[in-house]
Amino acid sequence: MSNTEVFKKFFGHLHTINHHKYLVMKHCFKCGLYYQGIMHDLSKYSPIEFFTGVKYYQGDKSPNSAEKLEKGYSQAWLHHKGRNKHHFEYWIDYGLPPEFKLVGNPMPTRYVVEMFCDRVSACKNYMKDKYTDSSALEYFNRGKGHYHMHETTFKLLEELLVMLSQKGEKETFRYIRKEVLKNKR
DSSP: OHHHHHHHHHHHHHHHHHHHHHHHHHHHHHHHHHHHHHHHHHGGSSHHHHHHHHTTTTSSOOOOHHHHHSSOOOOOHHHHHHHHHHHHGEEEEEETTTTOEEEEEOOOHHHHHHHHHHHHHHHHHHGGGGGTHHHHHHHHHHHHSSOOOOHHHHHHOOOHHHHHHHHHHHHHHHIIIIITTOOOO
């Protein structure tokens, strides 16, 4: 790979994560989650996540997918989900006896809201002009049946994505701020 290609991938990936962080911050602020908006995804700047992102940068989808295609797993994703509470995968653990199977544990409401903001922002970031208020719901629906997500977490996330699709951002963020997060931060 030439120096020019490395340069383009480095700054392309940096721009992508900076823009994503900005969008999530903006959405979290609309919900009243100021600290989470500022702290969102800081692990993406760690060497394991950042340089993997540069190596597999494509610009229109997560570099973690390309790493998974090559290696069969993504070391960057394993690092990321283990450090960021807004990912439902962070909350997966073994259940209690008699079954020791993997289960999704309930997420605190503020992290479900951050997950909502994250999903909306990721769709905006990668889809650009093709994004609609239904994009994040469509992405969510494509993964149904594969999530190890607690029932209450799943229901709240789905409710917010459906509301966004039907009523738009302004009404959804108002609802989150006034109803969902009221006394639950």
